[in-house]
Amino acid sequence: MVASAPVEPSDALADLVEISSQIVTAAVFEPSGNVAAAIGGGGDSLARTARELLEAASTIRPGVPVTRIEASTRGGGVFVVREGERLIAATTTPEPTSGLVLYDLRTALAKSARAAEPEPEKPKRRRTSKAQGEGGDEAA
Amino acid sequence: MRRRRVLVLVLAAASALAIVRRRRRGKGERVTLGFGDGSTITLEAGTPDAERLLAVARRAVAP
Numbered sequence: 001m002v003a004s005a006p007v008e009p010s011d012a013l014a015d016l017v018e019i020s021s022q023i024v025t026a027a028v029f030e031p032s033g034n035v036a037a038a039i040g041g042g043g044d045s046l047a048r049t050a051r052e053l054l055e056a057a058s059t060i061r062p063g064v065p066v067t068r069i070e071a072s073t074r075g076g077g078v079f080v081v082r083e084g085e086r087l088i089a090a091t092t093t094p095e096p097t098s099g100l101v102l103y104d105l106r107t108a109l110a111k112s113a114r115a116a117e118p119e120p121e122k123p124k125r126r127r128t129s130k131a132q133g134e135g136g137d138e139a140a
Numbered sequence: 141m142r143r144r145r146v147l148v149l150v151l152a153a154a155s156a157l158a159i160v161r162r163r164r165r166g167k168g169e170r171v172t173l174g175f176g177d178g179s180t181i182t183l184e185a186g187t188p189d190a191e192r193l194l195a196v197a198r199r200a201v202a203p
Contacts, residue, residue: 045200046200049196049197049199049200052196053196053197056192056193056196057173057193059172060173060181060183060189061175061179061181063177064176064177064179064201065175065176065177066173066174066175066176067174067176068172068173068174068180069171069172069173069174069193070171070173071171071173071193071194071196071197072168072169072170072172072197073170073197073198073201074169075171075198075201076201076202076203077197077201078196078197078200078201089203091201098172101142113170
């Protein structure tokens, strides 16, 4: 995946619509439907649509999780990408360049996911007292 | 000579028809699904599974 600095989901979506002129609306959300960020309006509605699509798609191959949906209609496209516990959905203009849209969505999701991760604890520096070191010398 | 001209016309017409068909197919509605095991399937409009998903998608992109 693309190595880039983690950003807030709203910033990731702002970058997304700036990069891709084909994306009309987009939302980052959790499997529960809780929307972390949206752009272009109707974030809740888009998350609901995405969940409906995932639910309908899950019956096609039961037991195998659906990680990507590209629905192409005459009015435009609807894309859903799932990576772990984070999802991103977007609507596009008609006949989008699917590969490009998917790449941009994955990049935005990865950036926002890294921002959501808690910072790893810094390893505590072990103090070695002089006495111990000196003691070691004495023992030798 | 005349027979050759007819053949060229027929071939040109067939090519034009193929291009139009390909373009129409490109504009068609469909759903592509990617799964966790790496597999992908494409459902063309008209099949029950595709129609179920397309109905949801059409609502989302409706003006």
